[in-house]
Amino acid sequence: MLFRKKETQLDRIKYKLEKAMQKDTAFLVFGASSHQYKVDRKLTQKELTQWQVENQVTLPESYAQFLTEVGNGGAGPYYGLYSIGKAASYTASHALHSKCVLYPEMTKEDWNHLIEPLIRDEDISDLEYEAARERVLGGMLCIGTQGCEYDMYLILEGTYRGKVVYTSDFHPDHPFFFVYEEHFLDWYERWLDEIILDYDITWFGSRMPGDEQALIQVYQNAANREMETKALEGMFKFKKVTQPTIEFLISAAEQSQHDRSTAIQLICKTSIDAGRELLLELMHSERNEDFLQALNILNWYGKSADLTEFIQVILQSLDRVQDPETLRHVGYVLESSGAITLQNFAPFLCHTDPNIQTAAIYAARNCSNKSEEWEIMEQMLMGSDQKEVLKHTISYWGLIPHEKLLPYYKAVWPEYKNQPHFREKFIDCLKELDLRDDYFDEQ
Incomplete structure (x- = not known):
């Protein structure tokens, strides 16, 4: 034998x-x-x-x-x-x-x-x-x-x-x-197992090992919050989780304020729809960190989901945005849906905080029909740091072709005329307005 x-x-x-x-x-x-x-x-x-x-x-x-x-x-x-x-x-x-x-x-x-x-x-x-x-x-x-x-x-x-x-x-x-x-x-051997199981191993080894059921058991039997957190974070290596795990995560989000945002993120990684109600609760929270976390989740996992309801909440909540980081993430989500307009971003474009203003200029770079909103542009340029604002708008927007803005462009022309990339933008603006190439050089 x-x-x-x-x-x-x-x-x-x-x-x-x-x-x-x-x-x-x-x-x-x-x-x-x-x-x-x-x-x-x-x-x-x-x-x-x-x-x-x-x-x-x-x-x-x-x-x-x-x-x-x-x-x-x-x-x-x-x-x-x-x-x-x-x-x-x-x-x-x-x-x-x-x-x-x-x-x-x-x-x-x-x-x-x-x-x-x-x-x-x-x-x-x-x-x-x-x-x-x-x-x-x-x-x-x-x-x-x-x-x-x-x-x-x-x-x-x-x-x-x-x-x-x-x-x-x-x-x-x-x-x-x-x-x-x-x-x-x-x-x-764990590295090989996680490749074979098609886990996300971008940060291999930094998260707790184990399959879904094993990590749920660790969470449920954890002696402290730190262990609970590590068990939940261990689930980020799964590209998707099963329905029983989603139900467990919904329960964790409802029962533990400490683990709430992590659980919601894990649910939404698999399905925005499965986490829709919890995500909306995060967005309506009075805590800015919750609102910012919701924006992050939408930006990470919402590319193929219907975000109409979330876009409406964000637009209704713009007046609560008070810092550049939150504004940047608002911009990321709204941009993918084409929901940014110069009108709804005007308070940020004309903000006295240069960091908020710069974030808004970048977020609005793909807005169409900017020349129709030239008044907003002029209001932006009336601030204390006109040159800095122009530098960012020219970099991200180009030159908006409107005769009312020409005096502002002419003021900075000497700084840009010897830089081929920027000079081309100035000349293109003049051509759109049927003006001579040497218009900015005239006294």
């Missing part, structure tokens, strides 16, 4: 690598085009032993197994995994075998104290800076990059040996993030 060899995690990973490649043949998953699900040549046990002796480091078992059984770098989360040689080049050799000083749930105070020499001391020498940097990154191996200043490290020494850590630049109040998995192979 034949017995099948017991399947190991490494066997599963090799199989799932093939499945992931079959799932993402166009390499649409973030970073896939750089590694194409191919791993580099495996290390021999002799090569691994030699590296560890030379660097005085014993690698965590799960990572060492990957190097010798799967590949020495290549396919992996984000832009893929570095080879062991490249990984080691990011940390000084002596720092590799020091103890890692980072830990999960590191307080902002401890983090700020740790990185203080890196961000506060302007007179620090290069040697002192490197020593401070090695203290933060010591005991860790840089196994890959997520892009920009974000990297992935593996802890080599200390209490959390084997854990993967996501780093960013040394920002105050932002300690590095420890992924949920206990060791490298679990983290790597």
Whole structure:
């Protein structure tokens, strides 16, 4: 009688690598085009032993197994995994075998104290800076990059040996993030699982693992609000959720003010119609942060939905908009529906706050028939910073061809006439009004 060899995690990973490649043949998953699900040549046990002796480091078992059984770098989360040689080049050799000083749930105070020499001391020498940097990154191996200043490290020494850590630049109040998995192979296998399940893995590993039912159970059994929030936010990796999960989220939104906006966002990610009533409640809330969240949701997920009812509420609520950020998001939603007019945006276009005015000018850039509303333009130009207003309107609108506005254009003509791109706009305006090209040069 034949017995099948017991399947190991490494066997599963090799199989799932093939499945992931079959799932993402166009390499649409973030970073896939750089590694194409191919791993580099495996290390021999002799090569691994030699590296560890030379660097005085014993690698965590799960990572060492990957190097010798799967590949020495290549396919992996984000832009893929570095080879062991490249990984080691990011940390000084002596720092590799020091103890890692980072830990999960590191307080902002401890983090700020740790990185203080890196961000506060302007007179620090290069040697002192490197020593401070090695203290933060010591005991860790840089196994890959997520892009920009974000990297992935593996802890080599200390209490959390084997854990993967996501780093960013040394920002105050932002300690590095420890992924949920206990060791490298679990983290790597989760990456493959989420590709195969067609999850959104743009920020892979930063959200709580688990399927819909598992995350609902975590939420329902959570001992504190922080855990509830993490369980809900873990659902953002699902491109859509099932009807039972939508019903759970509606209940969470109705019962918890703390989780209300997150639950509504998750519902609307699947269906604006399913979250319509809750979204309207957010829009009618007296809290500006609720109104802004509703605008964000409409901008993110409302592209293919009927937004007529929401547009009406936004237009009726314009007088409550008091800051540039909210106005920008109002503009994003209204623009896609063609609902912005110079008349309804006139209070913002003529606002005394230059930031609100600039946001309004940008939002109204696609309004038609601007020349018919030249009075609004003239009122805008009567403000204290006429040149700045003209700069933004010319950049976003071009020159509105109306004879009443010519004196304002003529006043700034000397500043723009030697810039070909802008000069062309001035000349086109004159042609539309049947005026000579040298009109602005006349005394």
